[in-house]
Amino acid sequence: MAKRKSKISPDAEAYRIGDSLHSAAIHLLRKVRAQDRSAGIGPAQLSALSVLVFGGPRSLKELAKAEQVRPPTMSRIVVGLERTRLVRRKATDDKRRMLLEATARGARILHEGRRRRVEMLVRALQELSGDELREAAAAAEFMRKLVGKLS
Amino acid sequence: MAKRKSKISPDAEAYRIGDSLHSAAIHLLRKVRAQDRSAGIGPAQLSALSVLVFGGPRSLKELAKAEQVRPPTMSRIVVGLERTRLVRRKATDDKRRMLLEATARGARILHEGRRRRVEMLVRALQELSGDELREAAAAAEFMRKLVGKLS
DNA sequence: AGAATTAGTTAGCATAGCTAACTATATTTC
DNA sequence: GAAATATAGTTAGCTATGCTAACTAATTCT
Numbered sequence: 001m002a003k004r005k006s007k008i009s010p011d012a013e014a015y016r017i018g019d020s021l022h023s024a025a026i027h028l029l030r031k032v033r034a035q036d037r038s039a040g041i042g043p044a045q046l047s048a049l050s051v052l053v054f055g056g057p058r059s060l061k062e063l064a065k066a067e068q069v070r071p072p073t074m075s076r077i078v079v080g081l082e083r084t085r086l087v088r089r090k091a092t093d094d095k096r097r098m099l100l101e102a103t104a105r106g107a108r109i110l111h112e113g114r115r116r117r118v119e120m121l122v123r124a125l126q127e128l129s130g131d132e133l134r135e136a137a138a139a140a141e142f143m144r145k146l147v148g149k150l151s
Numbered sequence: 152m153a154k155r156k157s158k159i160s161p162d163a164e165a166y167r168i169g170d171s172l173h174s175a176a177i178h179l180l181r182k183v184r185a186q187d188r189s190a191g192i193g194p195a196q197l198s199a200l201s202v203l204v205f206g207g208p209r210s211l212k213e214l215a216k217a218e219q220v221r222p223p224t225m226s227r228i229v230v231g232l233e234r235t236r237l238v239r240r241k242a243t244d245d246k247r248r249m250l251l252e253a254t255a256r257g258a259r260i261l262h263e264g265r266r267r268r269v270e271m272l273v274r275a276l277q278e279l280s281g282d283e284l285r286e287a288a289a290a291a292e293f294m295r296k297l298v299g300k301l302s
Numbered sequence: 303a304g305a306a307t308t309a310g311t312t313a314g315c316a317t318a319g320c321t322a323a324c325t326a327t328a329t330t331t332c
Numbered sequence: 333g334a335a336a337t338a339t340a341g342t343t344a345g346c347t348a349t350g351c352t353a354a355c356t357a358a359t360t361c362t
Binding site for chain 2: 013014018067
Binding site: 188193210211212222223225226227230245246247248249 | 339340341342343344350351
C-alpha cells in the first residue's frame with residue numbers, strides 16, 4: 001500500500017489502521033459485554049478473577065498493577081469477590097501482605113462467564129469459511145503482538 | 152488448519168480464536184484507556200459523544216440504543232455532556248423528544264481524546280515493517296467484519 | 303531505637319450501570 | 333372528543349468502579 005499508493009503517507013496509514021483497530025475493539029467488547037448481565041459479577045471483578053485463575057495467587061498490589069488500577073480500587077474489588085466466595089485471602093510471612101487466590105467456585109464462575117462472552121464470538125466465527133478462519137487466527141495473533149508493543 | 156490438523160475440531164479452533172480476540176481486545180483497550188485520564192471526560196461520555204460527532208444528531212433513546220445502555224443511564228451521561236457544553240439539546244415537533252447534537256467544542260474534544268488513544272496504537276504500528284502493516288490493516292478489516300456478524 | 307518505607311484500608315468524591323416509578327406529550331380506541 | 337394506551341425522557345435509589353488523600357500496621361534502614 002505505502003508503495004503502490006504513494007500519496008498516502010505511512011503515518012496517515014498507521015493512523016487509519018490504529019483508529020480502525022481501536023474502534024473494532026470497542027465495538028467487539030461492547031457486544032460481548034452484554035452477556036455479562038446474567039453473570040451477577042461486574043466486569044472489574046471478572047477481569048481481576050481471571051488474573052488469579054489463569055495467573056495464580058498474588059498480592060493485592062500485584063493484582064492492582066496487573067489490572068492497571070490503584071490499590072484502593074482493587075481493595076474494594078477484592079472485598080466483593082470475597083463476599084461471594086470467589087476469592088480467598090492467605091496470610092504470608094510478611095504480615096502486611098496477603099496472597100489472593102481464586103476458590104474452586106471462583107474458577108468455575110470465571111469459566112462460565114468467559115464462555116458466555118466467547119461463545120458469542122464463536123457463533124460468529126462458525127459462520128466463516130476455512131480461509132476466513134485462518135484470517136481470524138492471524139488477526140488474533142497480530143493483536144496479541146501489537147498489545148505487547150504498546151507503550 | 153482444520154484440514155491439515157484434523158485432530159483439532161473446528162469448534163475448538165473457533166473457541167481458541169474467539170478467546171484470543173476477546174483477550175486481545177480487552178488488553179488493547181485497557182492500555183489505550185490509560186490515555187483518557189488527562190482528557191477530563193469519562194469513557195461513557197466520550198463514546199456517546201463520538202456517536203453524535205460521527206453519526207450526527209439523534210434522540211436520547213436512539214443514542215441509548217447505539218450505546219447499548221438504558222435511557223436513564225444515557226439521560227445522566229447527556230447531563231454531564233451538557234454541563235461541559237460538549238452537547239446541546241434541540242427541540243423537535245414532538246415535544247417529548249429532543250435532538251442531541253455535538254457542539255463545535257464537543258467535536259474538538261472528541262478528536263483530541265481519540266487522537267491521544269489512537270496515537271498510542273500508532274506509535275506501536277510505526278515500529279512495524281510494511282508487511283506487518285498490511286497484516287495490521289487486514290486484522291482491522293477482519294475485526295470490523297466480525298463485529299458486524301455478532302448476534 | 304527511631305526514621306523511612308511498604309502493604310493495605312478507610313473516607314469521600316465522581317462516573318456509570320441498572321430497575322421502578324414518575325411526568326408530559328402523542329396516539330389509539332371507543 | 334374523551335378516555336385509555338403508548339412513548340420520551342427524568343428522578344430516585346441502589347450497586348459497582350475509578351480516583352486521591354489520609355490513615356494503620358508491619359518491615360526495613362540508619
